Amino acid sequence: MSRKLRLLLTAVFASGALVLAGCAADAGDTASEDTAPTTSGEEETATTEENLIPVGISGLQGDIVDISEFCGDEPIKVGFADGFGGNSWRATTRAIFEAEAAKCPNITEILYTDAQADTQKAIADINSMVAQGVNVIVSFTDGGEALLPTIREATNAGVAFVPIIACPGGEPGIDYVDCVSENVDTYGYGLANWTIGQMGGEGNLVMLGGQAGNPYSTAVYNGAKRAVEENPGVTFLNLELGDTFVDTGWEPGKTKQVVAGLLTQFGEIDGIVADYGGGSVGGIEAFLDAGVALPPWSANDSNQFACLWYEYKDTQPSYQVATMSSRNWVAVPALHKGLAAYNGLANNEPSIYNLEIIEDSTDPNKQPVCETDLPNDAILSSGLSVEQLQALFN
Structure with a gap:
């Protein structure tokens, strides 16, 4: 040294x-x-x-x-x-x-x-x-x-x-x-509280994380679990899945497969907390493919995550989104x-x-930001300029 x-x-x-x-x-x-x-x-x-x-x-x-x-x-x-x-x-x-x-x-x-x-x-x-x-x-x-x-x-x-x-x-x-x-702990707690509020304090909640065993998703899960414990009307489906977050690999394709499996297994999911908005777009596609109403969904920000809300908000009345910075x-x-x-x-x-929370579809002052001239994967809170984001993903 x-x-x-x-x-x-x-x-x-x-x-x-x-x-x-x-x-x-x-x-x-x-x-x-x-x-x-x-x-x-x-x-x-x-x-x-x-x-x-x-x-x-x-x-x-x-x-x-x-x-x-x-x-x-x-x-x-x-x-x-x-x-x-x-x-x-x-x-x-x-x-x-x-x-x-x-x-x-x-x-x-x-x-x-x-x-x-x-x-x-x-x-x-x-x-x-x-x-x-x-x-x-x-x-x-x-x-x-x-x-x-x-x-x-x-x-x-x-x-x-x-x-x-x-x-x-x-x-x-x-x-x-x-x-x-x-x-991290209060990240999961804060987003779970928002989601549970949109659920009316009852129903089935799922928390989606990254790769199995990673300490970040574990900490987010513990925060979400704490919020559930304060809301006895909520059923935390993760407790039936090994008392841990759902492994999505932080990949949209895998997230889509995993969420499709959850819909088959549980039938009804009333709210979702995720630690990756970019991966969540795959889960949203799984709901759409299954013909199931989109639930309130919270995550960190992603351009496509915001754009999808604008695309489906008028036909999916229960679908609301909130994000914190992808930091x-x-x-x-x-x-x-x-x-x-x-x-x-x-x-x-x-x-x-x-x-x-920097985006909240239920708050007129924090409406989700969709930049159609930027790639789907762009993260607007990242600190990179529009030009840098375009160069990175194009």
């Missing part, structure tokens, strides 16, 4: 900052202060002078600052180690990371790997980056705690490692710099924190981002 990074992480630990052990279960969205309890991460920072990068700071997207504060002067290699790169969300996040890294003139190389949902490949990808002399690694750690030994080895080798979204457990500030995510932009503060750690600089940007 480099002396500079060792001193930084030691300072974070010695400062007494409380770490987010197992932060995947605590990071998530907030709909409002009165809909969910404050997560522990919101008060888990110390304020000593030595604590250059305090862990677990909560805040808003507007708290992100310019990358120039963290670039430093030394030549740096950075890498994005993706656990799975096979959908538009991942492609968008990669593009955001690479565009942000390109703003630092001293970043000499930007590497990318796709583990293709294979934990062993994810381990090999991280080890390969370390062997190639990558100084800062940002990673969607889909493999969760199985990646911790490899992450610790990278940290001990002097790499500033920053997981995003699917926090791998362990001790932020010790095992890695910090994990950057939205407040691809978390790769930006993650890169900032990695650069700050490697360069021994202070960084007080949030690592837990409180989100809110």
Whole structure:
């Protein structure tokens, strides 16, 4: 480990900052202060002078600052180690990371790997980056705690490692710099509450997630489950499916197959919460193909998800949608924190981002945004410009 990074992480630990052990279960969205309890991460920072990068700071997207504060002067290699790169969300996040890294003139190389949902490949990808002399690694750690030994080895080798979204457990500030995510638990809680409200507080609810076992969908599921427990008139069909989220692989095609199977199995589904709006379009198609009325549906934002509501809202009166930001932009503060750690600089940007519903078909002030001149896969909250989105998907 480099002396500079060792001193930084030691300072974070010695400062007494409380770490987010197992932060995947605590990071998530907030709909409002009165809909969910404050997560522990919101008060888990110390304020000593030595604590250059305090862990677990909560805040808003507007708290992100310019990358120039963290670039430093030394030549740096950075890498994005993706656990799975096979959908538009991942492609968008990669593009955001690479565009942000390109703003630092001293970043000499930007590497990318796709583990293709294979934990062993994810381990090999991280080890390969370390062997190639990558100084800062940002990673969607889909493999969760199985990646911790490899992450610790990278940290001990002097790499500033920053997981995003699917926090791998362990001790932020010790095992890695910090994990950057939205407040995942209350993301599931907030969207489930909205959906249950549209259901009139009763009926069958399903939560759709990503690949089996991933910590991000697990945290969203736990938030949704908490909302269901407060509404005894709702039947959470996931409890009959192993008490976990439904595995859609975060792919529209697989989502369509899975939802078709759920309709066959249960007959009636009155509401859906999903952690991927782009994949949800496949589930919507399954309802249409089955001739079943579309239910209230909440997810994160996607251009086609919004456009489909406009297409069917007049013929499907029970069909309402709500979204929170797809927050691809978390790769930006993650890169900032990695650069700050490697360069021994202070960084007080949030690592837990409180989100809110940004589209709500029942609210005249938050109508879904459909951009017909943009590709279906475009994510309007991503932070990429219209031109960048067109170039990415065309």
